[in-house]
Amino acid sequence: MGFIRIKTIKGKEYAYLVSNKWTINGPRQNVKGYLGRVLKPSCKRQEKTDISNSEFKESIISLITQELINHGFNEKLNWNNTKVDLENRRIINNNKNIVIGVNDGYLCTYTLNNLMTLRLKGYDEQAGIQLATALIDAGLKLDKETFIQLFEKIYKGNNKTNEKDE
Numbered sequence: 435m436g437f438i439r440i441k442t443i444k445g446k447e448y449a450y451l452v453s454n455k456w457t458i459n460g461p462r463q464n465v466k467g468y469l470g471r472v473l474k475p476s477c478k479r480q481e482k483t484d485i486s487n488s489e490f491k492e493s494i495i496s497l498i499t500q501e502l503i504n505h506g507f508n509e510k511l512n513w514n515n516t517k518v519d520l521e522n523r524r525i526i527n528n529n530k531n532i533v534i535g536v537n538d539g540y541l542c543t544y545t546l547n548n549l550m551t552l553r554l555k556g557y558d559e560q561a562g563i564q565l566a567t568a569l570i571d572a573g574l575k576l577d578k579e580t581f582i583q584l585f586e587k588i589y590k591g592n593n594k595t596n597e598k599d600e
Contacts, residue, residue: 436466438533438540438571447472449533451544469542470531475505475513477536485580490587494549495520497574497584498541505536523547536573545572554589561589 436453449469454461483500485493502511502518511518516527516534523546525532533542548568554561565585569576576584 438469438542438544439463440472440540447474447535449540449542469540469544470525470533471527472533472535472540473514473516473527474535475507477504478506479504482577482580485583485587488587490584491550493584493587497576497580498546498549498572501536501574502534502541505534520546523550534573537570537575539569539571539573541573548572552588558589561585565589 436451439450439452440447441450442448449472451466451469452463453466455464456462481500481504483496485496488496498518498520499511502513503509505513507513507516507518511520514527516525516532518525518534518541523543525534525542525546531543533540535541539545545568549572552565552568554564556564562585565588566581569581569584
């Protein structure tokens with residue numbers, strides 16, 4: 435598993451997926467791949483979305499959509515030549531992969547895939563930390579009530595799957 439590192443080159447920010455590797459000389463960063471140029475739209479409003487009657491993936495799509503709209507995207511998830519395709523998990527600008535800096539995270543193909551394919555492991559607290567990390571990494575900031583609703587959707591779903599396997 436990796437994390438996103440931002441490099442500034444000639445005044446523009448670019449995102450890379452990196453992982454830490456321990457060597458005899460200490461930790462070294464290993465670049466796994468280039469994610470795209472970082473764009474940071476400003477927050478225009480603070481509206482929330484109701485996820486109480488949705489499944490986990492539908493909830494994630496609703497939350498991302500609302501966050502993007504809050505940051506100036508239109509209803510079709512377009513903004514300044516940037517297009518977000520949640521179904522295919524792609525974010526592009528002029529046919530190039532792009533990274534959207536929102537809140538304290540970065541929404542991109544990598545973080546979208548992490549959220550959509552998230553499988554929680556461990557007990558309640560460990561699973562909650564995994565979900566919170568994936569949300570923050572993707573730039574989603576949720577209130578406590580919404581986080582709990584989302585956690586229950588995925589955690590109960592995972593436990594039902596695990597119970598069937600036994």
